[in-house]
Structure formats: C-alpha cells, structure tokens
Amino acid sequence: MDTVKIGKWAFVAGLVIAVLAGIFLQPDWAIWVLAILGVIVGLLNVTAEDTRGFLLAAIALALSATALNTIPVVGKAFELILPFVVAFVSGAMIVVALKELLQTARS
Secondary structure, three states, X not given: OOXXXXXXXXXXXXXXXXXXXXXXXXXXXXXXXXXXXHHHHHHHXXXXXXXXXXXXXXXXXXXXXXXXXXXXXXXXXXXXXXXXXXXXXXXXXHHHHXXXXXXXXXX
C-alpha cells in the first residue's frame, strides 16, 4: 500500500474516530489515537504546496473551536466533538509546522 493511500485512510479514520468519540464515548485514549493519526496525516498527506493553507486553516480551527461551542442548539454537539477534531488536527499541525521551519532554515 502506498503512502498516499495510508495518509488518506488515516485522515478518514481520524475524522470518523473524532466524531464517534465526541458523540458517543468520550474516551481518554481517543485523544492519543487521534494525535498519532494526525502525525501520520501531517507526514503523508500535506504537501509543500499545501503547507501554508493547511497551517492557516488549522490555526483558524484551533482558535475558533471554543467560539463554536456558544452556537445555540448545535453548540453542544460542537462542544463534544471539537476537542477530538482539534487533537487530530493538532498532531498534523505540529508535523507540518516543523517541516516548514526546517525548510525555511535550509533556505
């Protein structure tokens, strides 16, 4: 199986686990699994061309996650799911940011 397929499946699995863990289970171990899947996605899915857009979107998600919790009716669902999604995205964001820093330092 090539790395592109592994990265795509890690992304899909991360989103599914984040939503299911947020809605149904709320397990502590899910944060660690999602962070590891995020690292895999960051290593395999985010290309050099996508780096800045990905980092901008990830920062926007992380900063707006708490604000989304205040939306009436759907705010409770966001409150349950978003911490897991943020853990997933943060794992990828750390890897992508480090890759970008190393690339910048080489230039």
